[in-house]
Amino acid sequence: MLLLYHVVIVIGLLSGCGWAAPECNRNAEYCQDRAMHPDMQEPKQQQQQQQPRLAGEESNAYWRDQGVQFIKQKLSELPKQGRAKNIIMFLGDGMGVTTTSAARNLLGGEEQSLSFDHFPYTGLSKTYSVDLTVPDSACTATAYLCGVKGQEGTIGVNGAVPRGDCKTMMDESKHVDSIAKWAMEAGKWAGLVTTTRVTHASPAGVYAHIAERDWESDTDVTADCGEDSEVPDIAYQLIKGEVGSKLKLVLGGGRKNFVDKNLADWGKRSDGWNLIEEFQKLSPGNAYVTTAEELMALDVTKTERILGLFQHDHLLYHMQAVDQASDQPTLEQMTRKAIEFMSQNEEGYFLFIEGGRIDQAHHDNQARMALDETIEFSKAIAAARELTSEDDTLLVITADHSHAFTYSGYGYRGTDIFGKAPANGNDGIPHMILSYANGPSAERFYNAETKERVDPTTLITGHHEEAFPAGVPLDSETHGGDDVLVYASGPWSHLFTGVYEQSTIPHMMAYSACLGDGLTVCSGSQRT
Ligand SMILES: [Zn+2]
Numbered sequence: 001m002l003l004l005y006h007v008v009i010v011i012g013l014l015s016g017c018g019w020a021a022p023e024c025n026r027n028a029e030y031c032q033d034r035a036m037h038p039d040m041q042e043p044k045q046q047q048q049q050q051q052p053r054l055a056g057e058e059s060n061a062y063w064r065d066q067g068v069q070f071i072k073q074k075l076s077e078l079p080k081q082g083r084a085k086n087i088i089m090f091l092g093d094g095m096g097v098t099t100t101s102a103a104r105n106l107l108g109g110e111e112q113s114l115s116f117d118h119f120p121y122t123g124l125s126k127t128y129s130v131d132l133t134v135p136d137s138a139c140t141a142t143a144y145l146c147g148v149k150g151q152e153g154t155i156g157v158n159g160a161v162p163r164g165d166c167k168t169m170m171d172e173s174k175h176v177d178s179i180a181k182w183a184m185e186a187g188k189w190a191g192l193v194t195t196t197r198v199t200h201a202s203p204a205g206v207y208a209h210i211a212e213r214d215w216e217s218d219t220d221v222t223a224d225c226g227e228d229s230e231v232p233d234i235a236y237q238l239i240k241g242e243v244g245s246k247l248k249l250v251l252g253g254g255r256k257n258f259v260d261k262n263l264a265d266w267g268k269r270s271d272g273w274n275l276i277e278e279f280q281k282l283s284p285g286n287a288y289v290t291t292a293e294e295l296m297a298l299d300v301t302k303t304e305r306i307l308g309l310f311q312h313d314h315l316l317y318h319m320q321a322v323d324q325a326s327d328q329p330t331l332e333q334m335t336r337k338a339i340e341f342m343s344q345n346e347e348g349y350f351l352f353i354e355g356g357r358i359d360q361a362h363h364d365n366q367a368r369m370a371l372d373e374t375i376e377f378s379k380a381i382a383a384a385r386e387l388t389s390e391d392d393t394l395l396v397i398t399a400d401h402s403h404a405f406t407y408s409g410y411g412y413r414g415t416d417i418f419g420k421a422p423a424n425g426n427d428g429i430p431h432m433i434l435s436y437a438n439g440p441s442a443e444r445f446y447n448a449e450t451k452e453r454v455d456p457t458t459l460i461t462g463h464h465e466e467a468f469p470a471g472v473p474l475d476s477e478t479h480g481g482d483d484v485l486v487y488a489s490g491p492w493s494h495l496f497t498g499v500y501e502q503s504t505i506p507h508m509m510a511y512s513a514c515l516g517d518g519l520t521v522c523s524g525s526q527r528t
Helices: 002-016 028-036 046-050 060-076 097-107 137-146 179-185 201-207 218-225 234-240 275-282 292-297 318-323 331-342 357-363 367-387 502-513
Strands: 086-092 121-126 189-197 249-253 286-289 305-309 349-355 393-399 405-407 420-424 430-432 434-439 470-473 484-489 498-501
Touching (some): 086 137, 086 179, 086 367, 086 502, 097 367, 097 405, 097 484, 121 502, 137 201, 137 502, 179 189, 179 349, 179 502, 189 331, 201 234, 201 349, 234 275, 249 331, 275 305, 292 305, 318 367, 331 349, 331 367, 349 367, 357 367, 367 393, 393 502, 430 434, 498 502
Parallel strands (some): 086 349, 086 393, 189 249, 249 305, 286 305, 434 470
Antiparallel strands (some): 121 484, 393 484, 405 434, 420 430
16 A cells, blocks of 8 residues: 555656656566656666667677687787887877777767777876876876976976976976987977867977966066076977987977967067977978968978977867868878878888877867867878888877766767767756766856756757756866876887886887987896
8 A cells, every 4th residue: 555655646746747757567576666766767668678789789790700800910910120210109188098989879879899909909098196086188298209307398308307496497407308309319200280279288208398278478487487597488499409300390389389479469478489480490391281272282301390389378189170271281181191291211210290289179178079089099100101111110099188088978889979978967957978087067057056067968059169967166177186097009119018107108219219318228127
């Protein structure tokens, strides 16, 4: 009698909400539990239960065959030794594992693969810095390019240099050099490609030594260190510095940091320099390009060095560039041209290529753009693999750090990754498959008056710039402290397996190509 009373109440409540329970054809205990908990996952539609997403998935053979094929593939992949002539390092800024897993859906479903999913060897990199458990893109660049960990916000200096310390950073004994320098000392060419400003934290790791990642122009330095500090800003180091002045190729955004504000209305410098002109004046063979068309038209055989700056600031997100019919190149176009150019050196090259805006979209909770940037990154890697040989080129793909980005909620196979989870929250309001632990969208998704979440499906309607829900309100969503994957192919790529410090990565790259003064395949095991 008591049970019947409860069932009547529940049905009354449910019908009052206008909610009709789907037919329940599982066992009585489950059906009763579901009736009492309307927030439980709704049962799959009959059609979804009967038809697997892909033909054969309901059988044993489908999965067993995949297992056998994978083993056979692994058995056919003998570790490559020899010596790497070229090294290309691809950096997906902020590309944590949830990002790559979610991005596969955009290729047609969760069973799809990003280009680098097929790489023969993977490992995990521990990303913490000397001072923080969750690092930023500056100190991680020092780790994965220079092989030493430093403090948050610093680039190309060791852990003895605190962030923003104008004096300590001038002590050259605390500077650490990147693998780009080691490569050039061995006769190789070195270059960088990014979708951010070329003076932003990750690419700066290739050539700069600086205590504060934000000192991209002299105006930024003067604001923090005063007029007489003599601290060279990052843009200055790129054009005039020991490593920057020797880079053969620099492609990305960020013109503003190279030109005085009195010389151009978009300029940011205060010291009178036009560093772009300085680059051009060095040699008639130095090419400066500002559009995709100019870049693609360059005759690489007649070009000594290339500086391509395609925006005043960061490059546009790929989706924005398409919307605005921008003349900026895609990451894939820049990658193809870079490899065409760098391949001319008989001694080989080191090339750093960054998908830099995965991170920035995440900081704004813009999941669609973060995943689209990941796909663009994947296309660039596919191009690199097509244009190079595993026999002489080591490709290393990794991220600097993860993000507070979650992929959850028991979505049905084949459903929209940007859609809602099948079940509602305990508050009866839908929640999304993709969300963030924190970030600027939090306030939008919470109604302070009613103290309830806003139904996210009313705010997420399909535009690529819209934000996904976040828990804690913050101006900028934070990085994550989880390990990031490292994918490798080519000579000595099998070294990249296991779990290791992020700072180990350049030492392994150097080993494969006989660079630097550490242990390499050329120095053998005698030296340590
Ligand atoms: Zn970031």
